[in-house]
Amino acid sequence: MHERSLPASPNWYCSRCSDLNSDGLLGFGAKNIIYLIDVSASSCRVVGELVGHRDLVSGFSFSHHAGQSHICVSSSSDGSLRFWDAAARSLIREYAAHQTAVTAVHWSPVDCNLVVSGDEKGVVVCHWYHTGDTASCFPEPRSIFCLSCSPHTWSTVAVGYKDGMIVLIDVSKKGEVMHRLRGHDDEIHSLAWSPVAGEDALCSRPEDSEVSLGSSVGGGKGCYLAVWKQRPDSEGLEHSKRKRFDDAKAAASEETRLRLRPQLQRETLASCPLAEGTTDSVGVQLFQIKCWDLSTLECCWSLPTLGGFVYTLTFSPVGTGCLALGVGDNMIRVWNTLTTQNQYDTRSFWQGIKSKVTALSWHPRKEGWLSFGTDDGKVGIYDVFSNKPPQISSSYHRKTVYTLAWGPPVPPLSFGAAEGKPACSLYSCAGEGVILQHDPSKLSSEASDIDKLIRDTNDIKHKLSPHTDLSWKPDGKAVAIGNEDGCIDVYLAPDLKLLCSIQQHHKIINTLRWHPEHSSPPQLHGLLASGSSNAIVYVHDLRSIIEDPPEGPLVLTEPHRRLCGHTSKITGMAWSPHHDARLVTVSYDGTAQVWDVLQEAPVSNYQGHTGYLLSVDWSPVDPDVIWTGGKDFTVQEWRVSKQEFTKPP
Numbered sequence: 001m002h003e004r005s006l007p008a009s010p011n012w013y014c015s016r017c018s019d020l021n022s023d024g025l026l027g028f029g030a031k032n033i034i035y036l037i038d039v040s041a042s043s044c045r046v047v048g049e050l051v052g053h054r055d056l057v058s059g060f061s062f063s064h065h066a067g068q069s070h071i072c073v074s075s076s077s078d079g080s081l082r083f084w085d086a087a088a089r090s091l092i093r094e095y096a097a098h099q100t101a102v103t104a105v106h107w108s109p110v111d112c113n114l115v116v117s118g119d120e121k122g123v124v125v126c127h128w129y130h131t132g133d134t135a136s137c138f139p140e141p142r143s144i145f146c147l148s149c150s151p152h153t154w155s156t157v158a159v160g161y162k163d164g165m166i167v168l169i170d171v172s173k174k175g176e177v178m179h180r181l182r183g184h185d186d187e188i189h190s191l192a193w194s195p196v197a198g199e200d201a202l203c204s205r206p207e208d209s210e211v212s213l214g215s216s217v218g219g220g221k222g223c224y225l226a227v228w229k230q231r232p233d234s235e236g237l238e239h240s241k242r243k244r245f246d247d248a249k250a251a252a253s254e255e256t257r258l259r260l261r262p263q264l265q266r267e268t269l270a271s272c273p274l275a276e277g278t279t280d281s282v283g284v285q286l287f288q289i290k291c292w293d294l295s296t297l298e299c300c301w302s303l304p305t306l307g308g309f310v311y312t313l314t315f316s317p318v319g320t321g322c323l324a325l326g327v328g329d330n331m332i333r334v335w336n337t338l339t340t341q342n343q344y345d346t347r348s349f350w351q352g353i354k355s356k357v358t359a360l361s362w363h364p365r366k367e368g369w370l371s372f373g374t375d376d377g378k379v380g381i382y383d384v385f386s387n388k389p390p391q392i393s394s395s396y397h398r399k400t401v402y403t404l405a406w407g408p409p410v411p412p413l414s415f416g417a418a419e420g421k422p423a424c425s426l427y428s429c430a431g432e433g434v435i436l437q438h439d440p441s442k443l444s445s446e447a448s449d450i451d452k453l454i455r456d457t458n459d460i461k462h463k464l465s466p467h468t469d470l471s472w473k474p475d476g477k478a479v480a481i482g483n484e485d486g487c488i489d490v491y492l493a494p495d496l497k498l499l500c501s502i503q504q505h506h507k508i509i510n511t512l513r514w515h516p517e518h519s520s521p522p523q524l525h526g527l528l529a530s531g532s533s534n535a536i537v538y539v540h541d542l543r544s545i546i547e548d549p550p551e552g553p554l555v556l557t558e559p560h561r562r563l564c565g566h567t568s569k570i571t572g573m574a575w576s577p578h579h580d581a582r583l584v585t586v587s588y589d590g591t592a593q594v595w596d597v598l599q600e601a602p603v604s605n606y607q608g609h610t611g612y613l614l615s616v617d618w619s620p621v622d623p624d625v626i627w628t629g630g631k632d633f634t635v636q637e638w639r640v641s642k643q644e645f646t647k648p649p
Contacts, residue, residue, distance in 0.1 A: 002608050003625070004343060005046045007035040008633030009287055009305040009329070014058050015104050015146030015160070015189050021062040021069040025086060026289070029057025030305070031633065033610060034074055036086055037303065039291060043343055044303050048089045051610055054078045059105035062086075063129075065112035071129075073115050075102035081117055081127060097125045097134045104147045110154040116171065118144035118159060126171050137175025140167055148191040148202075158202055160188025166204055287329070287348070304333065304346040310629025311358045313615045318367040320620055323627065324384075325635060326357035332372055334384050337637075338621065349382055351389040361404035363424065363440075371426050371440075373401025379428045379447075381440060393438050395447035399431030407472035407479060410494045411453055413439055433466020433484060450496065457495045458553075471512040471528070478546050480528055482509025488530055490542060492549055499545050500554040507533035513573050513583075520580055527560070527597070529583055531570025537563035537585050539597050563595050565602050565647050572616045578623035586613035591648045592628045594640050605645040606638050 008030035011017050018028035024040025027050070034050035034057055055078035063071045070087040079100060083092040098119045108114040115127040120143045126135045143162040150156035155172035164184035170176045184204065194201035287307060291300040308328020316322035321338030332349040339345045359373035368385040377397035380390040408414070409425040426438040427450070436447040451464055469482035478499065481489050486505035491498055515527035526543025541560035568588035576582035581597040592606040592613060611631035619625035619637075629635045 002046075002636040002638045004337075005634055005636040006325075006333075006335075006344070006346075007037070007046050007303075007305050008033065009307040010289070011056060011058070013189070015191075016059050016061060016106060016148075017057060019060055019062045019072070021072075021086070022064065023069055025062075025070075027060050027062065027072055027086065028289070029060050029074065032057060032076065033632070034060055034072075034084070036089075037289070043301055044289070044291070046303075048086075049610070050074070050082075050084050050086070050089060050091075052082060052091055052094075053080065055101075058101065058103050059117070061105055061107040061115070063107045063112060064109055068112055073105055073107055073127075075105040075117055077101040079119070081105060081115070083129065093132070095127055095134065097127070097136065098123060103144050106147055106149045106157075108149040108154055109151040110149070114149070114154060114171075116147060116149055116157050118147050120144065122161075124157070124159065124169065124171070124175055135171075135174075137169070137171065139169045139175040139177050140165065145187050146189060146191055148193060151193050151195055152197060158191045158193070160191050160204060162187050164188060166191070166202075168202075287331075301342070301344070303344055304335075304348070306333075306633045306635065307331075308356060308633060309614060309631055310633070310635055311356065311614055312360045313617055313627060313629050313635060314360050314362060315617050315620050315627075316362045316367070316370075317364055317620075318362070322362075322384075323617070323635075324360050324362065324370055325629065326360045326372065326615075328356040328633075330355060330357065332357050332360070332370070332382065334370070335635075337619075347384070349384065349390075352378075352380055352392055353390075354378075359401045359404045359428070361406060361426075364406050365423070369440075371404045371406070373397075373404050373428055373430070375400045377401060377430060379404070379426070379436075379438060379443075381426070381443065391440075391443045393428075393443040393447060394445070395436055395438065397428065397430035397432060397434065397436070401428050401430045403427075403429040403469050405429075405470055405472050408476040408493050409439075410437060410450065410496055412448055413437060414494045427470060427472075429467055429470050433468070435467050435470055435481065454491065454496050454498070458498045468509050469512050471514055473514045473546070474517045475525075478542070480512045480514070480530075482512050482530065482532075484508050486532055488512065488528075488540075490528075490545070492546070497549070498553040499549055500542070500556055502530070502538075502540055502556045504538050504540075504557060504559050505530065505532040505534065507569075510569065510571055511573050513575055515575050515581070516577050518577075524581055527581065529573055529575070529585075529597075531573055531585060533569040535564075535566040535568055535570070535587065535589075537566070537570055537573070537583075537595070539563065539583070561597050561600050563593075563597065563600060565593055565605075566591070567648055568612070571612070571614050574617045574626075576618050576623065577620060578618070584616055584618060584626055586616045586628055586630070587648070588612040589648050590630075592616055592626065592638075593648060594626070602647045604640045604643040605647050606643055607645060607649070608636055608638060609634065 010028045020026045026037040026039045027034050032053040036048045038045050038047045053076040055076050059075035072084050072086050074082050079098045081095040100119050100121050102119050105117040113128050113130050118124045122142050124137050145162050146160040148158045155170050160166050166181040167177050168179040192203045289303040312326035323335045323337050325333040330353050334347050336345040356375035361371045363369035368383050370382045373379050379393040382390040405427045406424045426440050429435045435450050438447045465483040465485045472479045488502040490500050509532050511531045513529045515524050517525050528540045530538050538559040539561040566587040573585040583595045583597050586592045594603040609630050613630035615629040624639045
């Protein structure tokens with residue numbers, strides 16, 4: 001089990017994809033998983049996931065009946081409905097009554113046995129939870145976008161369609177249409193009944209594609225809410241109000257603006273009250289979940305969410321506890337993991353970034369300097385403590401940037417007067433196999449390809465293998481470069497004289513890491529760990545070669561240590577800053593493995609993610625804590641000592 005985590009972002013454009021039970025447990029769909037969050041305390045915590053759907057989760061609803069608050073139902077684009085026990089995190093049963101994607105589901109607030117679902121073909125299905133029976137009806141040949149069971153009459157269901165039509169049906173009479181409500185021209189994204197007994201009013205919210213998000217003045221046409229009420233003669237419904245809400249209008253009260261859209265920069269996907277008798281409300285938004293105090297209109301807490309793969313994560317060596325995340329939603333997050341007031345104190349950086357953030361590296365001495373690389377080949381530097389846009393290198397890679405590293409300058413940047421030389425250069429390695437050296441003080445100047453220096457220093461005439469990773473030794477004396485052919489070359493700075501070639505891997509090198517040098521014995525300072533697209537991790541002892549360089553380059557064919565246990569390719573690794581020769585590796589097998597390197601022994605295995613892992617780092621302050629990220633759009637904090645397993649499955 002994990003400690004803290006940032007979950008995946010809620011699914012977009014789903015009418016009822018989140019719900020809250022009476023115990024303060026919030027569930028929401030993200031990708032094909034339902035995340036469960038305890039929101040009953042002053043803060044919040046991700047407490048579990050419901051995993052099983054093969055496709056996108058399109059709807060989620062708790063049973064709000066006595067003794068059933070832990071039971072919930074979810075719908076999916078795979079056509080299935082699943083009933084879950086949220087307390088046990090287990091599947092109760094699955095239904096496949098729909099022949100196409102299910103778009104909406106709701107547990108009746110009147111009948112504890114009734115769950116109603118609708119699909120994109122217009123079919124409505126009633127599921128009787130206790131008996132397992134189902135009954136289908138086809139009230140309208142239209143695509144259903146949302147539905148809502150009446151809180152007053154068990155058999156009445158409001159159904160919203162893609163073309164703006166709303167119908168009220170009686171499910172006790174095979175879906176007989178009671179009323180057709182016209183007033184919208186766009187998709188009906190939400191329907192809500194008045195909770196007041198005897199007041200059968202229905203409120204609907206359509207999609208408005210013309211709303212200008214992120215702007216508080218001009219440009220948008222606003223959002224319309226239509227309300228139908230029971231006529232006094234009880235012979236039908238009348239369209240009593242079509243109210244135009246516009247965030248830009250100063251006349252709109254703060255209360256109206258809060259309930260309509262908690263934050264102008266992010267569309268609100270769903271909201272629900274915390275509990276009866278409280279003044280709190282939870283809002284689910286595109287990239288965060290917020291809890292609001294409706295009596296003060298203040299945000300109680302905010303939980304950031306992630307909208308893409310977590311390609312890279314790294315702790316700052318200067319700003320203790322500052323964790324940077326590179327995510328596939330075109331944003332960088334910087335999480336202050338040590339703050340006591342807000343456990344999820346996270347800032348987002350998006351300026352100058354137009355594609356996935358695939359590489360990050362903190363400056364070793366300048367606090368707040370964070371370099372980033374992207375999927376479209378861009379390299380830049382953010383000062384995370386300023387509000388300025390990032391500096392962007394004028395030299396672009398042709399393919400994805402996979403690795404960034406700070407290291408001592410090498411020619412031509414190491415030439416010239418001491419005051420004109422940068423203290424550190426920024427090195428980037430990308431998918432086309434090229435490593436560029438950037439001057440961080442002059443990113444507008446052209447970066448240099450280090451292959452020219454390697455060829456000149458070592459008198460190499462043949463074509464070099466494309467580079468796939470690099471890692472500078474912490475003292476700056478040497479750099480290890482991994483290649484596409486599985487070879488690792490180690491060069492002596494600053495002229496990049498080839499010291500040795502390590503020829504043990506036979507597939508592309510994915511990750512290289514030198515053992516940290518502070519507070520560790522000297523005999524460990526030359527350890528280099530390497531991971532490739534095969535499952536074995538090798539550790540090499542290069543101390544003697546670096547301290548006493550040979551006249552000619554050596555070829556190493558035997559590792560110092562061999563770590564076997566993963567069942568798929570290695571994607572990332574990190575040495576413990578607290579232990580001697582303790583390493584954590586992550587893999588496509590979906591697990592993170594902690595090793596005692598000198599004993600070649602597995603210590604602990606973490607299996608809390610869904611899908612393969614891509615990134616890992618050790619906590620700089622707690623020897624028992626590791627952070628991992630991957631394909632499931634989550635970052636998870638976990639303790640080595642609390643894991644059930646010692647090896648991958």
